[in-house]
Amino acid sequence: MKLYTNLFSPNARKVHAVAKELGLELETQTLDLRAGEQRTAEYLALNPNGKVPTLVDGDTVLWESNAIMCYLAGKGDTELWPKSAKRYDILRWMFWESNHLTNALNRLFGQKFFSSGNPDQEIVDRATKDFRKYATILDGNLSDKKFVTGDTLTLADFAIGVCFGYQVPLELPVDGLDHVASWWTAFSATESGRILLPG
Numbered sequence: 001m002k003l004y005t006n007l008f009s010p011n012a013r014k015v016h017a018v019a020k021e022l023g024l025e026l027e028t029q030t031l032d033l034r035a036g037e038q039r040t041a042e043y044l045a046l047n048p049n050g051k052v053p054t055l056v057d058g059d060t061v062l063w064e065s066n067a068i069m070c071y072l073a074g075k076g077d078t079e080l081w082p083k084s085a086k087r088y089d090i091l092r093w094m095f096w097e098s099n100h101l102t103n104a105l106n107r108l109f110g111q112k113f114f115s116s117g118n119p120d121q122e123i124v125d126r127a128t129k130d131f132r133k134y135a136t137i138l139d140g141n142l143s144d145k146k147f148v149t150g151d152t153l154t155l156a157d158f159a160i161g162v163c164f165g166y167q168v169p170l171e172l173p174v175d176g177l178d179h180v181a182s183w184w185t186a187f188s189a190t191e192s193g194r195i196l197l198p199g
């Protein structure tokens with residue numbers, strides 16, 4: 001299996017972390033995003049979005065990090081992505097991550113790293129408020145659980161966890177969210193969780 005990737009990308013790191021947790025070896029090709037290697041005709045034929053990550057496994061070509069994570073975990077029978085109704089709860093949190101939490105994170109990311117030092121304060125304020133709103137919902141969810149969907153680590157923890165690796169560089173509004181803090185501190189200290197950290 002070959003993964004087109006770049007470790008600067010949180011979406012790519014999620015896939016690397018899940019592969020590590022599953023003990024899967026992936027062949028990797030790093031695309032230089034600054035040089036535009038994600039926009040070559042050859043790559044756009046695989047992923048018309050011109051983004052990483054993309055997985056190629058024989059005739060299967062898959063983009064969208066969360067779908068790739070499900071695909072990799074679905075190759076076996078694992079608590080990360082169990083073949084039971086729990087999958088729907090895991091999926092719920094993965095959709096929530098990409099629609100809400102990452103939406104706010106991306107706006108902060110863009111203003112911090114791609115605004116040539118001139119962030120738009122209105123966008124930053126709005127995104128900060130949104131991030132806080134959704135992180136608070138996660139904190140409530142984690143008040144009676146060790147992991148996002150219960151007692152065991154699942155793909156939902158990987159999908160969501162990568163956002164919290166940016167607490168310091170993006171000054172994320174996470175003060176007082178103690179359940180999130182305990183979950184993320186423990187998770188990010190594991191071998192696979194560490195891969196979610198930027199840097």
Ligand SMILES: N[C@@H](CCC(=O)N[C@@H](CS)C(=O)NCC(=O)O)C(=O)O
Nearest residue numbers: 009010011050051052053064065066
């Ligand atoms: N929803 C997609 C997002 C992928 C994405 O936004 N990738 C970014 C890096 S995090 C990228 O490749 N950007 C390069 C570009 O847009 O030119 C996923 O989860 O895979």
